Amino acid sequence: MAANTAAVSLTVNGKPVTAEVDPRTLLVQLLREHLRLTGTHVGCDTSQCGACVVHVNGKATKSCTVLALQLGGANVLTIEGLAAPDGPLHPMQEAFRENHGLQCGYCTPGMIMTAVDMVRRKGNDLDEHTIREELEGNICRCTGYHNIVKAIAAGARAMRGTSAAKAAE
Amino acid sequence: MYAFTFHRPQTVRQAASLLAKNQEAKLLAGGHTLLPTMKLRLAGPPQLIDLSLIDGLAGIEQSGRSLTIGAMTRHNDVNTSPVVQQAIPVLAKLAGMIGDPAVRHMGTIGGSIANNDPNADYPAACLGLGVTIVTNKRRIKADEFFTGMFSTALEPAEIITKVSFPIPKKAAYQKFRNQASRFALVGVFVSKRGSDIRVAVTGAGSNGVFRVSSFEEALKKRFSPKSLEGMTIPADGMNSDIHGSAEYRAHLVGVLARRAVAEAIGKSAA
Ligand SMILES: Cc1cc2nc3c(=O)[nH]c(=O)nc-3n(C[C@H](O)[C@H](O)[C@H](O)COP(=O)(O)OP(=O)(O)OC[C@H]3O[C@@H](n4cnc5c(N)ncnc54)[C@H](O)[C@@H]3O)c2cc1C
Ligand code: FES
Ligand code: FES
Numbered sequence: 556m557a558a559n560t561a562a563v564s565l566t567v568n569g570k571p572v573t574a575e576v577d578p579r580t581l582l583v584q585l586l587r588e589h590l591r592l593t594g595t596h597v598g599c600d601t602s603q604c605g606a607c608v609v610h611v612n613g614k615a616t617k618s619c620t621v622l623a624l625q626l627g628g629a630n631v632l633t634i635e636g637l638a639a640p641d642g643p644l645h646p647m648q649e650a651f652r653e654n655h656g657l658q659c660g661y662c663t664p665g666m667i668m669t670a671v672d673m674v675r676r677k678g679n680d681l682d683e684h685t686i687r688e689e690l691e692g693n694i695c696r697c698t699g700y701h702n703i704v705k706a707i708a709a710g711a712r713a714m715r716g717t718s719a720a721k722a723a724e
Numbered sequence: 725m726y727a728f729t730f731h732r733p734q735t736v737r738q739a740a741s742l743l744a745k746n747q748e749a750k751l752l753a754g755g756h757t758l759l760p761t762m763k764l765r766l767a768g769p770p771q772l773i774d775l776s777l778i779d780g781l782a783g784i785e786q787s788g789r790s791l792t793i794g795a796m797t798r799h800n801d802v803n804t805s806p807v808v809q810q811a812i813p814v815l816a817k818l819a820g821m822i823g824d825p826a827v828r829h830m831g832t833i834g835g836s837i838a839n840n841d842p843n844a845d846y847p848a849a850c851l852g853l854g855v856t857i858v859t860n861k862r863r864i865k866a867d868e869f870f871t872g873m874f875s876t877a878l879e880p881a882e883i884i885t886k887v888s889f890p891i892p893k894k895a896a897y898q899k900f901r902n903q904a905s906r907f908a909l910v911g912v913f914v915s916k917r918g919s920d921i922r923v924a925v926t927g928a929g930s931n932g933v934f935r936v937s938s939f940e941e942a943l944k945k946r947f948s949p950k951s952l953e954g955m956t957i958p959a960d961g962m963n964s965d966i967h968g969s970a971e972y973r974a975h976l977v978g979v980l981a982r983r984a985v986a987e988a989i990g991k992s993a994a
Contacts, residue, residue, distance in 0.1 A: 559729055578730040578772070581759075602760055605826065614800075614829040620759050621830065624730045625752070625774055672825065676804075691906070692824025 565629045567592070568636025574623065582618040582626060583607045586633060594634040594664050598694065605693030608665040608672075609633045615672035617692070634664035637671070646717055647671050647710035656706030658697035669693050670707045671714075679715040681708050726768035732777050736860050736883055742773050744881040749773055751883065753796060753835035756827055781834075781885060786811050789891045795834025795884040803828060812853070814895045818845050818913075821899055823906070834884040840932055842873040842963070843907035845899065847933040852913030852924030853895065856888045863888075873932040892917040894947070896987035898980040900927075902967050910973050912980035914988055916947050923981055928973040930963045939981055947989065949982040 564573040567590060574589050586592045586609070598606030600619050607619040610632040638645040644652065647670050657663040673681065673689045681689075686704045695703060733739040743749050750769035752758060753776075761767040775781060781796035784805050791811045793802060802808055802819035809816045822828055822836075822845050836846040837857065850857070850866045857864045860883045869877050878884070895915035902909040908927035915922050923939040926932075942951045956978040962970035 559727070561730060578728055579725045600763065602756065602827070605824070608826055611829075615826045616829055617826045620756055622730070622752075622755065622759070622772075624732075625755065625776060627732070669825070676825075689825060692826050 561624055563623050563627050565623075565626050565631060567631045568633060576623050578622065578624055580623045582609070582611075582616075582621045582623050582631070585623040586618060586631075592633050592635050596661055596664060598661065598665075603692070603694065604662070605665040605669060605690075606662050608668045608693070610668060610672060613672075613675070615669050632668075634668060637667070645671070646713035647674075647707070650710030650713055651703075651706045654702050654706035654709055656698065656702045662693060662695040662697075666690075666693055666695065666703055666707075670710060673707065674711045674714050679711045681711045683708070725762045726765060726770075728769055729771050730774065731771060732774045734777055734779070736778055736781070736885060739773050739775060739778065740860050740881050740883055742771065743883070746771050747880050751775055751838075753832040753838075754798065754830040755835075756823070756831040757835060757839045757841070775834075775883075782832075784808060786891075791815075791889040791891060792886050793833055793889065794886045796832050797834075799823070799828035799831045799833070799836075800825070802833065811891050812889060812895065814897050814913075815849055815853075815889065818849050818897045818899075821845060821897075833887060837869070837887070838876060838878060838884055840870055840872075840874055840876050841907070842929065842932045843902070843905070843909070843911075843927045845897075845908060845911060845926065848897065848908070848911050848913040848924045848926035850887065850924075851933050851935060852897070852922050853889055853892060853915050854917075854920065854922055855890070857884055858886045858888060859884050867935075870933050873930065875932070890917060894988040896984040898984040898987065900976055900980055902927075904967070909968055910976040910980055912977060912984050914943075914981060914984040916943075916988065919944070921947065925977050925981075928962050928977055930961055936977065936981070943985065947985065949986045949991070952978065952982050952985065955981075 560575050562575050586595050596606040598604035602620045608615050609618045647667050686707050749771035752772045752774045781794050783794045785792045786807050799819045799822045855866045857869050892915040897913045899908045899911040910927040913924045921940050921943045923936045957974050959970040959974040962973040964970040
């Protein structure tokens with residue numbers, strides 16, 4: 556293994572971060588192993604499952620398929636940054652809780668970050684077909700999706716007019 | 725992944741000179757093909773040259789009867805561009821069929837055509853519309869660009885900067901998805917622009933994307949699905965794997981071509 560490392564500076568959940576990393580470091584490794592933000596999960600590591608989805612400059616991105624060094628200057632939002640630490644849950648998180656949109660919870664951070672991005676792009680009135688199409692890149696092995704779809708529709712409605720819609724940007 | 729050093733040039737010229745210095749170096753666009761390949765150690769470039777800081781490589785512009793898309797333009801930006809939706813609606817739609825929303829936020833048109841995956845969507849659009857691929861060195865016609873599966877006419881140190889699309893009169897794309905990967909098991913792109921008629925097929929051929937001249941000839945007489953009735957292509961040279969036999973793929977080419985022509989002329993698919 557080459558000993559070369561490089562520095563990268565970016566913003567994570569509103570805080571400036573600088574890290575010295577092996578160039579091979581994926582964004583998800585920077586988050587989990589360097590910053591100890593373990594809410595972002597790795598389900599597949601092959602870009603398929605969506606457990607690792609975070610927002611990069613406001614857009615849903617699979618953090619297992621981006622290098623940390625590609626993100627110098629970028630703004631990253633993870634599940635930890637969605638709601639204030641001591642405040643209430645984000646409306647989309649609350650909708651997943653309320654609608655029993657999770658069982659083991661492994662896919663949930665990626666589902667929620669994908670859902671918030673979906674609202675940004677498609678608005679607050681999401682029909683079932685749209686939600687299912689948009690979840691193409693998110694796999695859940697537990698729920699059968701039914702309650703996830705319900706939760707996203709409810710969360711999208713609840714986000715209407717809240718600053719939560721803006722916080723995701 | 726094998727170890728590499730990482731570079732972020734500011735200009736195409738700097739990127740090209742880095743590439744010229746090391747033939748094994750690789751350009752990094754959206755990384756949504758290259759990084760998975762590197763994780764599998766199927767690729768091990770000693771240097772990665774990230775194109776994302778270079779000004780002017782992303783963007784969409786229409787001038788007269790042609791539409792130009794920068795190499796670093798993300799699939800999502802093509803999908804949602806009002807300019808593309810108006811000029812070549814099928815191209816916007818095709819970009820929206822690639823992968824999932826997160827993949828479309830990163831993946832680029834330049835990366836897709838440079839990679840020339842035999843099951844990818846953009847190569848069918850490029851060949852099916854007769855685009856011109858513009859590099860830092862020259863302009864390459866689509867007919868000369870795609871030279872075989874995962875191979876193109878690009879030379880070492882050659883960088884795609886943009887793709888120039890002539891605006892067709894009619895065009896449509898039919899994608900029959902592989903149920904596991906969601907790439908095209910077979911995809912057929914048809915277009916008509918004056919007397920230039922093109923039928924391009926992705927997913928089926930063992931040599932990557934190709935044109936079907938027999939279909940094109942038949943459509944010259946009349947641009948209608950009826951002109952292709954009963955027509956098929958030989959199974960020779962088609963891919964065969966656990967997802968579908970060569971005969972099945974050859975059959976799908978005929979079916980999807982008829983559906984695409986029907987869609988292009990505004991009839992519902994037969
Ligand atoms: C889960 C998933 C699903 C997908 N589904 C589909 C699908 O349904 N259909 C489909 O078509 N694709 C699909 N893809 C592939 C996706 O579209 C890729 O983004 C695309 O093929 C490669 O683009 P990129 O920008 O990510 O390129 P990269 O991975 O960065 O690069 C790919 C190759 O192109 C070279 N390259 C990149 N830019 C240039 C340039 N400007 N000039 C010269 N060479 C260059 C690189 O050196 C590399 O060899 C999928 C990918 C994933 C991960
Ligand atoms: S861990 Fe990134 S998509 Fe599965
Ligand atoms: S809740 Fe277990 S994988 Fe989705």
